[in-house]
Amino acid sequence: MRHRVSALLGAIALVAMxxxxxxxxxxxxxxxxxxxxxxxxxxxxxxxxSADTPIAVQGLLHIDHGTARLxxxxxESFPPQCGEPSVELIGLDPSAIAGTTSAQGVTWKEGTVxxxxxxxxxxxxxxxxxx
Numbered sequence: 001m002r003h004r005v006s007a008l009l010g011a012i013a014l015v016a017m018x019x020x021x022x023x024x025x026x027x028x029x030x031x032x033x034x035x036x037x038x039x040x041x042x043x044x045x046x047x048x049x050s051a052d053t054p055i056a057v058q059g060l061l062h063i064d065h066g067t068a069r070l071x072x073x074x075x076e077s078f079p080p081q082c083g084e085p086s087v088e089l090i091g092l093d094p095s096a097i098a099g100t101t102s103a104q105g106v107t108w109k110e111g112t113v114x115x116x117x118x119x120x121x122x123x124x125x126x127x128x129x130x131x
Contacts, residue, residue: 043072047085054117061112065105068092079106092126
């Protein structure tokens with residue numbers, strides 16, 4: 001009886017591992033590219049993703065003297081700094097983002113959702129910004 005239970009648990013674990021596989025071949029909960037709550041992936045998932053198709057991503061929007069980035073974390077300082085991993089954004093209209101805060105040449109907003117597509121040099125083109 002114990003052997004059957006062990007075999008059943010092993011089969012369940014194998015199915016669970018297979019279900020966690022992402023479309024780019026990576027496995028595990030930390031590397032899955034499946035959308036999270038609200039349909040957006042994280043910045044970490046975006047960086048690990050190999051596909052070039054547009055996708056919604058949620059993170060900290062950080063614009064420092066005109067250079068826009070989407071960051072995985074916010075570093076506690078004032079104004080806040082962009083935590084890694086992060087990606088540089090091109091084509092972002094900052095006026096399209098409601099609820100930002102600005103100080104000392106830096107503009108930011110936590111929980112920003114952007115639809116982006118991979119561009120050249122590791123940067124991402126902003127296709128749409130959720131208000």
